[in-house]
Amino acid sequence: MNDAADGYRTDIGYTYSYHPELNPLRLRLAFLNAGLKVPTIASACELGFGQGISIAIHAAASPVHWHGTDINPDHAAFARQLAAASGAEVGLFDNSFAEFAARPDLPAFDYIGLHGVWSWISDRNRAAIVSFVERKLRPGGVLYLGYNALPGWAAFVPVRHLLVEHANRAGGEGRGIADRIDDAVNFLARVLATETAFARENPRILPSVRLLEESDRRYLAHEYFNRDWQPMHFATVADWLAPAKLCYACSADFADHVDALSFSSAQRSLLEEIREPRLRESVRDLIANPLFRRDYWAKGVEPISAADRAEALRRERVIFVEHAGELPFKLRAALALREAEPGDAVSAAILEILGDRKAWSVGEIERALKPRDVSLDRIADMLFLIANCGLIQAAQDDAVSARVRSRTDRLNAWSIDRARVGRDMAKLASPVTGGGIAVGRIEQLFLFALRHGKTRPEEWAHEASKFVTTEQAAVDLTGQAQSFAEKKLPTLRALQIV
Numbered sequence: 001m002n003d004a005a006d007g008y009r010t011d012i013g014y015t016y017s018y019h020p021e022l023n024p025l026r027l028r029l030a031f032l033n034a035g036l037k038v039p040t041i042a043s044a045c046e047l048g049f050g051q052g053i054s055i056a057i058h059a060a061a062s063p064v065h066w067h068g069t070d071i072n073p074d075h076a077a078f079a080r081q082l083a084a085a086s087g088a089e090v091g092l093f094d095n096s097f098a099e100f101a102a103r104p105d106l107p108a109f110d111y112i113g114l115h116g117v118w119s120w121i122s123d124r125n126r127a128a129i130v131s132f133v134e135r136k137l138r139p140g141g142v143l144y145l146g147y148n149a150l151p152g153w154a155a156f157v158p159v160r161h162l163l164v165e166h167a168n169r170a171g172g173e174g175r176g177i178a179d180r181i182d183d184a185v186n187f188l189a190r191v192l193a194t195e196t197a198f199a200r201e202n203p204r205i206l207p208s209v210r211l212l213e214e215s216d217r218r219y220l221a222h223e224y225f226n227r228d229w230q231p232m233h234f235a236t237v238a239d240w241l242a243p244a245k246l247c248y249a250c251s252a253d254f255a256d257h258v259d260a261l262s263f264s265s266a267q268r269s270l271l272e273e274i275r276e277p278r279l280r281e282s283v284r285d286l287i288a289n290p291l292f293r294r295d296y297w298a299k300g301v302e303p304i305s306a307a308d309r310a311e312a313l314r315r316e317r318v319i320f321v322e323h324a325g326e327l328p329f330k331l332r333a334a335l336a337l338r339e340a341e342p343g344d345a346v347s348a349a350i351l352e353i354l355g356d357r358k359a360w361s362v363g364e365i366e367r368a369l370k371p372r373d374v375s376l377d378r379i380a381d382m383l384f385l386i387a388n389c390g391l392i393q394a395a396q397d398d399a400v401s402a403r404v405r406s407r408t409d410r411l412n413a414w415s416i417d418r419a420r421v422g423r424d425m426a427k428l429a430s431p432v433t434g435g436g437i438a439v440g441r442i443e444q445l446f447l448f449a450l451r452h453g454k455t456r457p458e459e460w461a462h463e464a465s466k467f468v469t470t471e472q473a474a475v476d477l478t479g480q481a482q483s484f485a486e487k488k489l490p491t492l493r494a495l496q497i498v
Contacts, residue, residue, distance in 0.1 A: 006096070006122050007227030010072045012177050014050040015219050018427040019115040021144060021252045021294050022046060022054045023435035024064060025394045027111075029387075030296065032313045033257050033380060034250035037302040039140050041110040043067075047097060047129060048117030052079020053427060053436070060086035060407040062434035063400055064111070067091035069100040085414035086407040086429075097125050101132035109136050113144035118237075120226045126240060134244035143246055143297040145237070152291040153231035155202040159209070160224050163188055167225060177225060178217040185212050185220075234281040234293065241297055248277045249301050252294040254388040258381050261388075262288055310376055314363030317395040318383060320354045321430075321437055321495065323487040346374055347382050351391070357494035359395035359432060393433045401431040405496060412497055416451065419444035420467045430495040437495055439488075442468070442477070446484050447498065457481035 020026060024041040031038045046055045046068035056079055059066040067090070070076055076094035083090040093100060100106075112133055118126065133143055166184040167177070189209055192199050199205050212220065232240075238248065255261055259268050267287050274280040285293075304312065346369070353368050354360055362383070366376055386392050408429040415425050419441050427436035428444070439447070442464060449463035461477035468477075492498045 005071045006125055008071060008121060008125075009177065009221050009226050010074075012218055012221045013072065013074055014222050015216055016051045016053055016424045016426070017219075018053045018057065018436040019146070020393070020435055021146060022113040022115055023058055023062075023433070024111045024142075025062065025396060025434045026252065027142060027144070027296055029313075029316055029380075029383070029394055030250050030252060030254070030257065032304070032309055032316065033384070035303055035306075035309060036249060036298075037304045037308075038312065039110060039142055039298070041142070043107050043109050044111040044113070045106075045109045045136070047100075047112065047114040047132075048121075049075070049079060049092075051075055052082055052092065053425060054115075055079060055090065055092070056082035056086065056088070056411065057427060057429045057436045058434065059083065059088040059090045060411045061404055061429040061431050061436075062396065063403060065089065065107075067093075067106060067109075069093040069095045069097070071096055082411065082414075086411035088407050088411075097121075097128040097132065101128055101135070106136060108138045110138055110141045111144070112137055112141070115144075115146040116148075116223075118145055119148040119230055119232070120222065120228060122228045130240060130244050133241075133246070137244070137246075137299050139299050140302070141299050142249065143241070143244075143299075144252055144295070145241075145297060146252075146292060146294045147237065148229075148231035149285060149290050149293040150231045150233045150236075151286060152289045155205060156208060157231070158198070159188065159205060160229060162191070163224055164229075177221050181217050181220050181225065185209075189213065234285055234295075235278050237293075237295075238278055245299050246297040247301060248281065249296040249298040252296050254384045256284075257384045258388075260381075261385065313376065313380060314366060315361060317359045317361045317397075318354065318387070318392045319359040319395040319432055319494065320357050320391060320491060321393050321433065322391050323491055346372070346378060347386060349374075350379070350382055350386065354392060357491055359398075393435065395432050396434050400434075401496060404434075405431045407431075408496070413451070416444045416448050419448060422467075428492075428497050430497050432495045437492070437497060439492070439497070442480060443484055443488060446481055447492075450498070457485045460484070 024044055028038045041064055043065045044058070046066065049055045049068045049070045052068075052070070052075060055066055055068045058064065069092075070079070071094060073094040076092055079092045083092060091106070093103070095103070114129070118129070137143060163184045166187050167180040192206060192209060251257065259271070263271065271280060271283060274283060349369060349372065350365060353365055362376070362379060366374070366379055369379065383392065408431045412428045415423070415428060418425065422441065426438060426440050428439045429435070430437050445464035445467055446460040449460040452463075454460055454463055458478050458481065461481040464477050464481070489498065
């Protein structure tokens with residue numbers, strides 16, 4: 001571990017992950033639903049960008065000008081490759097947070113985001129981030145913060161302690177962190193197999209340990225094996241952010257915007273009594289016990305009138321990003337839990353409208369459903385539920401999509417070409433959504449074949465078989481290619497990825 005990183009791991013790279021919550025376009029629906037005016041975002045910053053997948057896609061696929069830093073120079077180098085591929089102008093650095101904050105060449109920002117990093121760094125680095133946000137986030141600007149939450153992680157704290165103690169034990173210094181993680185996870189499983197009282201009294205632990213055994217060691221190294229690891233209560237985070245003059249705006253998790261999804265009528269009644277956000281969010285966390293919070297904080301929030309909110313909401317646009325032949329189980333289960341009038345028919349109608357794979361404004365959906373007498377608020381609720389299932393995303397204006405299309409085309413071409421050598425980048429950039437869309441390696445190999453003149457699924461399968469292992473080749477690539485042609489490819493065309 002590099003001491004210059006102040007306890008953060010730089011001896012192993014992070015996964016090639018993408019986080020849609022970092023897309024500034026996402027906050028528009030969330031702010032309007034919370035009754036807040038949507039800020040204009042022209043400049044943005046990501047702190048601790050990992051391999052740079054999110055920042056590179058968002059810089060390529062939107063008109064927002066991005067800067068960011070990650071202490072790992074290998075991460076920064078890969079992120080620069082991505083930026084060079086798209087041609088987007090991105091300020092990418094391998095500075096520590098304190099060094100980055102001291103740079104004289106940074107602009108003021110309308111949006112600053114960090115996902116997960118807050119939980120993995122020292123208090124000194126958290127203080128540097130707060131100081132940076134206080135000085136560099138414009139009035140009215142937004143901070144997105146994703147972090148490990150208490151009380152959700154409370155039972156796991158001693159488990160993580162044991163893992164780190166085993167990995168750092170005497171005699172293991174000469175071995176790589178991945179090998180030491182294997183040993184620590186195996187040792188933990190042996191301990192819990194003795195039917196410990198701790199496991200009996202914390203039944204979520206055993207499934208969590210099984211998940212550890214299956215997880216990417218790169219992810220585990222950064223999630224659990226940094227020197228510092230600190231889940232936090234909402235109120236503690238609020239105290240940290242207070243010097244930056246930030247107040248809580250709303251959740252970036254769409255599921256949190258539909259209380260009937262997660263809370264009983266008694267729980268909702270209790271929450272409605274609590275007006276102070278700090279206490280209300282603390283009670284919500286005790287009820288729901290989330291492991292991870294995704295929150296928007298703002299340097300000043302401006303309420304919006306009901307009339308202005310309705311008109312602004314009607315202007316927002318959404319588009320299908322995943323094929324849905326029927327209501328997904330997750331959505332049907334959520335609707336079944338609602339105590340209000342069942343929403344299956346409304347959700348099915350919205351999915352049918354969006355089934356043409358075009359971007360629809362909320363107002364257009366409202367007009368299409370006028371014969372059913374469906375209110376705007378109910379449509380918004382259903383859209384949040386559908387978005388929470390990963391079926392739809394917010395869509396940019398057509399003029400913006402046209403402006404950024406050449407950059408996303410170049411970035412996607414680079415990624416598709418890299419898929420031949422197994423590069424673990426399973427997202428492509430959409431100029432429609434301003435963000436990333438899940439496209440796995442095999443699917444990218446099909447797109448590689450399509451880009452090189454192969455027009456039939458069986459030809460795509462044949463080309464893909466040249467770049468996969470023997471085990472993977474045993475899979476029915478032709479069947480996958482046919483399914484891709486029927487379900488995924490039309491959506492990728494609508495999203496202007498192809």
